[in-house]
Structures are given as C-alpha cells and as structure tokens.
Amino acid sequence: MIKIRTYFICLSVLFSLNACQSLETLSIDYLVPAEISFPSNLKRIAVVNNTSAVPDSNIINVPQKKEPLLVNELKKSTTYFWGDAAIATESLANGLAGANYFNEVVICDSALRANDVILRENTLSKSEVEELCRKLDVDLLISLENLQIKAVRTVKFMPDWNVFLATTDARIFTSVKAYLPKRNGAMASLVLNDSIFWEEGASTETSAMAQLIKDEELIRQTSDFGGTIPVNKLTPSWKTSQRFYYSNGSVNMRDAAVYVREQEWDKAFDLWQKEYLQSKSKKVKMRTALNSALYYEMQDSIPQAVEWATIAQNLADEVEKATTKMKEKKSIYTFPNYFSISVYLSDLSERMSNIAKLNMQMDRFKDDF
Structure with a gap:
C-alpha cells in the first residue's frame, strides 16, 4: 500500500459543530500560478x-x-x-x-x-x-x-x-x-x-x-x-479546495440551496442578497455574506469575493463578542463560523495576490481564444 503524504486544513470538526446551521460543502477547482514564470515566447x-x-x-x-x-x-x-x-x-x-x-x-x-x-x-x-x-x-x-x-x-x-x-x-x-x-x-x-x-x-x-x-x-x-x-x-496547475455555504434558516436560504445544486448560481445569489438586505439578524447577514462571497468566487470575481468574505468575517466577530457577553455557551456555535470564514478569506486573499502572476503566465494562450 502506498500513501502520498499531503497536508491541508481539515474543516470537518468545524462542520460538525455547525451541523444545526445546515452547512453544505462543495469542491472547486482553480488555477494557481507556477513558482517560476517563463517568457511567453518560450514554446x-x-x-x-x-x-x-x-x-x-x-x-x-x-x-x-x-x-x-x-x-x-x-x-x-x-x-x-x-x-x-x-x-x-x-x-x-x-x-x-x-x-x-x-x-x-x-x-x-x-x-x-x-x-x-x-x-x-x-x-x-x-x-x-x-x-x-x-x-x-x-x-x-x-x-x-x-x-x-x-x-x-x-x-x-x-x-x-x-x-x-x-x-x-x-x-x-x-x-x-x-x-x-x-x-x-x-x-x-x-x-x-x-x-x-x-x-x-x-x-x-x-x-x-x-x-x-x-x-x-x-x-x-x-x-x-x-x-x-x-x-x-x-x-500553472489546478488546485482542488473545499468550500461551504449555509443552506438553511429561511425559505430563501433553502430555495437558494436548491439553485446551487442545479448550478443556477445567479438565482441563488439573488435570494442571498434579498435575505441579506431584509434581515436584521447579524447571524443571518453573516451567512448570506459568506454565501455571496462563494458566488463571486464561482464567477472568478475574486476582488468581490474578498469583499463579501471580509463582511462575513466582521459580522462573525460581532456575533462572537455578543454571544460571549451574554454568557451563553461560550463560542461553541459562533467561533467555528469565525475561524472557518477566516480560513476561507485567507484562501481568497492568496488567490487575489496571485491574479497578476497567473495572468502573466497564461498570457501565452491569449491568441488561442
């Protein structure tokens, strides 16, 4: 039996802690740049x-x-x-x-x-x-x-x-x-x-x-x-990463989850935005902001994804502080939100920093389209 060792951040514990919030997971593939860049004329x-x-x-x-x-x-x-x-x-x-x-x-x-x-x-x-x-x-x-x-x-x-x-x-x-x-x-x-x-x-x-x-x-x-x-x-190479989104809590969230499974991302995004604007709950806004970040990432609009993931992280921080202040069960429900959103934001920030380098490396294919 051969095992190739790989190292990655496992979020399964976080997902189990958030089971009551109906977290759904999916895999996405995206290009990451090579460490070394070669001129496009080297064929x-x-x-x-x-x-x-x-x-x-x-x-x-x-x-x-x-x-x-x-x-x-x-x-x-x-x-x-x-x-x-x-x-x-x-x-x-x-x-x-x-x-x-x-x-x-x-x-x-x-x-x-x-x-x-x-x-x-x-x-x-x-x-x-x-x-x-x-x-x-x-x-x-x-x-x-x-x-x-x-x-x-x-x-x-x-x-x-x-x-x-x-x-x-x-x-x-x-x-x-x-x-x-x-x-x-x-x-x-x-x-x-x-x-x-x-x-x-x-x-x-x-x-x-x-x-x-x-x-x-x-x-x-x-x-x-x-x-x-x-x-x-x-x-440049393809990287597979796990992503998650919230699928429960209201009719809009459940309907949006159906659209995601059917790959109708625009319709799902419209419902998430509607929920974000209508709700007064910071928890709901946090979840819809996180889902909106995923939508933009799926569209390869990384700056907008970073913007919405940052909003979700700030809201998660506010929810965490409010929960601790109210002396509830500490952060068992909210801290995983903050941590997992922070990990996601870190991934998006890395993608953001790689955009210029990746575009330069893929420039050799510009005449193929």
Whole structure:
C-alpha cells in the first residue's frame, strides 16, 4: 500500500459543530500560478538529465549511528540512495507534457555527464546550453541536476491490533535548474523534497520484515514520484479546495440551496442578497455574506469575493463578542463560523495576490481564444 503524504486544513470538526446551521460543502477547482514564470515566447522545451552516473548499488555511504527505538518499534534502519535519474527525467518530461503549458516537450534520454568520475552537481555552461538547444531545436532546457533518497524502514508491533507493521518512509530530494541560451548560468533553480510511504501488516515479525519494500523497487517508485514534484513549480496547475455555504434558516436560504445544486448560481445569489438586505439578524447577514462571497468566487470575481468574505468575517466577530457577553455557551456555535470564514478569506486573499502572476503566465494562450 502506498500513501502520498499531503497536508491541508481539515474543516470537518468545524462542520460538525455547525451541523444545526445546515452547512453544505462543495469542491472547486482553480488555477494557481507556477513558482517560476517563463517568457511567453518560450514554446518548445527539453528535459535533460544532468546528473552523474552512480554506482551499481545506488547506496550512498554515510556514517551510520544506532537509532533509538520508539515505543513498540522492534527494528529501524535508515539508508541513503542515489535516485534513478533516467526514470525521474522521463517522469518530469511526462508531467510537463501533461500540463499542456508548453507547445512541445522533448526529452534527452542520455545522461549528459555519464562519464563523470566524481559524483557532483555541475551547472551547464553557456556553450553547452546553446549547443543542446540547437541540437534539440528548443527554446529552454529543464535539467535534472541531482536526485537523492533517504529511506527509513521500521518494523513495530501494534498490540491493539495484534499485528506487526512494516513501514517505509522514503524522502526524495530533487534538484532542477532551468537554462536559457545566451545566458550565463541557470535562470532558475529548484531544490525540492517530498515523501512517499509504504505500509504492510503481518502476523509475525519475520513476515513483516519480508514485507518491507526492496531497494530496487523503492528506488524505482520513489524516483518516478520525484520527477513529478517540480511540475507544479514550473507550470500553472489546478488546485482542488473545499468550500461551504449555509443552506438553511429561511425559505430563501433553502430555495437558494436548491439553485446551487442545479448550478443556477445567479438565482441563488439573488435570494442571498434579498435575505441579506431584509434581515436584521447579524447571524443571518453573516451567512448570506459568506454565501455571496462563494458566488463571486464561482464567477472568478475574486476582488468581490474578498469583499463579501471580509463582511462575513466582521459580522462573525460581532456575533462572537455578543454571544460571549451574554454568557451563553461560550463560542461553541459562533467561533467555528469565525475561524472557518477566516480560513476561507485567507484562501481568497492568496488567490487575489496571485491574479497578476497567473495572468502573466497564461498570457501565452491569449491568441488561442
């Protein structure tokens, strides 16, 4: 079993606390800009392998020290490997091609420094970049410079389950550079890392040890994963986020929720605005303001979404203070509103700050529409 680790803010607890307010959730997809921006005239790129040849064993010899075992751990070891650069280079090229950002992605299969005697990172010279770009007929080189893996293998006993657990946590370190012809040195450098995780259960310690992933397969899978890591840093990518809206409390709110499910956002927005203007309750205004922010986000009108989310946050703050003053059940009903709206406003503010950068990066497609 393989688990790719991702980290995100989980709002499920907040939703459960607000169940009586009928919170509905939905997923939205939106573009986020790449970390590195390339001129729009760079249409054809090549992905090259600029790593040194590695020993057949792929193992990096580093001083080993006895690692302390945690509770329930029976065995633990750490090994360092050179990654398979050929696999990672192909994975990187496929990922960039799949992003459909550049007109064409070419891969250079042969390692540029296969004859190196000493393993080292070596920046491509101006003449090397120009020669490669000419031969490959490309405008830009994306070069894999280094690939290393740290693998921690553990066998532990889980008494509550009466099972022996074999786990491997492999962290891959990927170094990538972008080169332009007629320019000295790299135009951009990325040093990234991420992890991939395997977990298997067994009835005995011996069988658990046998379940640990073998070196060759670990290197293959981790290198393939490592090649995908830089893709979202080099090209704009789609991000999926969870959003929520209030669907209960009045006839207008319930009818608006029906329109949302039918994707009739304009009709839902009209009802939310009607409710916002008519109601004297700050709680109702808070909920309709939050829903209005979501409407504008769905229309890609991020400044208006930020405006309405800010109104919702200010109203939630007022409701929270009033509730505390009245010595009700503290903020069990209102604090989650404020917190979750603040998280949403933070997401919108980030989208707002990325608009100019994203528009610049997508400028290469302006003639396609």
